[in-house]
């Protein structure tokens with residue numbers, strides 16, 4: 466009806482919002498955006514959390530019972546009403562509305578139900594991309610090159626002009642590993658033509674066809690849960706238990722002291738120790754006949770506890786990879802797409818040649834990896850090879866990021882968030898420590914795991930969704946539309962929660 470009145474979907478969306486929620490008043494959590502804030506679509510969202518039942522509420526419990534008859538529901542927190550979820554607010558099936566500072570494990574780029582994304586879906590020209598999912602590797606649609614250029618290639622990392630799409634983070638890394646191994650073997654052979662022996666032996670999982678090569682990863686790293694990725698994942702035992710793995714080298718990741726700028730000397734020593742170990746491991750594994758074909762690392766170890774290292778560490782590591790002929794794979798599945806205030810977290814290193822491979826997923830909506838020309842993944846293949854409908858959505862996400870200067874917004878709200886965490890850390894020294902972060906990609910340590918877990922639940926009960934990482938950290942992973950006034954809403958609730966522990 467409203468569409469008929471206005472003929473404009475975005476206007477309609479605003480009208481509906483005002484009709485439904487504009488008159489609602491809220492408690493002390495109700496912070497209005499500052500008058501100076503530019504009016505954007507995403508500001509037409511709810512004005513604060515609103516909790517109606519315990520979480521999970523009765524409807525969620527009922528649905529969990531139903532689903533439990535068909536699937537394992539052990540990890541389900543509650544069921545969601547995505548139709549009602551807007552911007553930074555996730556609404557559950559019991560009508561509870563929560564400020565989402567975790568965003569589906571860091572994978573919602575511009576908030577829920579963003580009007581610009583709704584528009585992509587309602588555009589008749591896009592229908593076919595959503596209805597007809599192609600086997601992209603053999604039968605891509607006519608507009609695929611154009612859409613790839615508009616989306617992924619418009620944000621290529623420095624030195625990379627090629628991108629291979631995939632479905633999820635794990636399968637992006639898994640296939641990137643294969644690209645590195647193939648690259649390494651071609652380098653060893655001096656050409657791309659496998660021998661008869663290579664071909665015969667690979668069929669029975671033997672070398673030289675299936676060569677004894679390895680990927681060096683870091684303790685505390687997380688790169689996914691498929692078999693190859695899992696061999697490079699070292700964040701929690703529960704991910705790895707009972708699954709056979711490879712004999713690949715694992716280097717220590719620096720354990721730094723925060724705030725970084727106060728401990729530069731100690732931290733530099735710790736980083737030097739780890740880099741030395743990396744070189745030793747590369748030499749050792751070569752000697753034992755299992756050379757390191759590639760090194761994989763996250764710019765900030767996320768799942769493993771939001772562990773940071775300095776740009777200098779990454780620059781030196783990149784040089785070590787060069788020196789020993791190893792490919793350098795930067796896993797930006799969680800750090801990519803703006804959360805650190807730069808589009809790619811590795812841009813903070815200030816390098817022209819930061820990596821050979823950069824993998825992505827989560828906020829990018831499609832998985833995949835960028836690569837240098839020489840990593841042509843010509844034997845990398847699966848049925849879907851990504852999903853062109855996700856490229857349409859990504860192109861629009863990128864438009865919104867540019868149009869609304871979201872990277873600047875992230876830097877601004879990130880500063881407010883970190884400042885707020887520093888203040889709370891000073892106020893509750895027995896509870897909080899090591900507040901850290903870049904952009905809104907922030908974290909803080911809690912005194913022990915049990916307290917961390919109980920804080921997460923209390924915050925949720927008061928309408929703020931947060932996630933844990935490592936043994937006792939809380940990680941903040943809001944969408945890019947998380948503004949300074951959302952930071953203040955969060956800090957108010959967090960303060961109330963922490964006060965209960967004093």
Ligand SMILES: Cc1ncc(COP(=O)(O)O)c(C=O)c1O
Pocket residue numbers: 570633634635636638687688689690763767768796797798799800826827
């Ligand atoms: C850094 C990193 N790499 C890889 C993955 C795996 O991605 P997915 O869960 O999409 O397989 C994750 C997921 O959390 C991640 O954080």
